[in-house]
Structure formats: C-alpha cells, structure tokens
Amino acid sequence: MNDTLQIHRDEKRCVGCGECIIVCPQSGEDNPESVIISAQEPGAPPEINCIENCIQCMTCWDFCRSNAIIFENHHLVPRLVEDTAMLAKVFKFI
Template sequence: MIKIFIDEEKCTGCGECIGVCPKGPRIYRIVEKNGRKVAEVADKSFCIGCTTCVTACRPKAIRLDRGW
C-alpha cells in the first residue's frame, strides 16, 4: 500500500501536486493550517506511485513510500 507523506514545514501550498498528478484533485487538497496553506492527502487510494508529484514539488515536501 502506497503511503504519501507531506512535510508541512516545507509545503508552500502552491498546488503544483494537484496540477501534475493524473488524479490530483482526488488525491490532494489544499487546506489552511495555522494560517498557512498546505497540501493534505484526501484519498491516497487513487495513487499509482508514478512519483510525478515528488519531482514537481519544488520544496521537496512530498515523500512516497511505495512499499517495495
């Protein structure tokens, strides 16, 4: 089972992950936490482990654990 971790300290809430992911709007959402916008994983079950989001995230806030 794939796990997606977002480092909220690094995330800028830019939304790039949603834009590049083939299932972006299903997997990610941008929420406000402590007055900052950050990405949150809404439903990781749509993730195919392509790592496009990891590459696209400029602050390197996304980490995937693909379990293999």
C-alpha cells in the same frame, strides 16, 4: 513490514504552491470523487486523501520544488494509466 503505499507532506518544507495538485493525474476537476491531493483554498497547504487511488507515478514528488512530498513503499507495482486525458495533463508540464 507494512508494504502499503504511504505519502506524506513535510509541513516544514511545504510552501503551499499547489504544483502537486496541478500535476497529479488523479486530482482536479476531471476526477472529483478520487482526488488524492487537494487544498481548501489557493495557497493553503495541500492535503493527501484517497491514497488508494494513487497510481504511484510520483509526478507530485518530481514537481515539488521544496521536496516536501515523501513516498514510503513506492516500490509496489504501479497501476497503468490508461486515460489519455490524464496523461496529457501530466505531460504538459514536462
């Protein structure tokens, strides 16, 4: 059994809205070297990168209106988010 976290984007469901990129505490200008979800240009389908930096908060999954994000093996113990700036970025959408 492979117990490594895997995140996939269902290409048929994804509408390229970019919400997953906005709410991800590990993506964006604050963390350019560890971006997990990114898009080449606005409206483009997001790409999932640097999965080893994922904190498994599942915020991207929760905010995806088209249910296009699929987590596998998300039962692993999540790493703690200690950066309050990242937490603020997530909680402003809740």
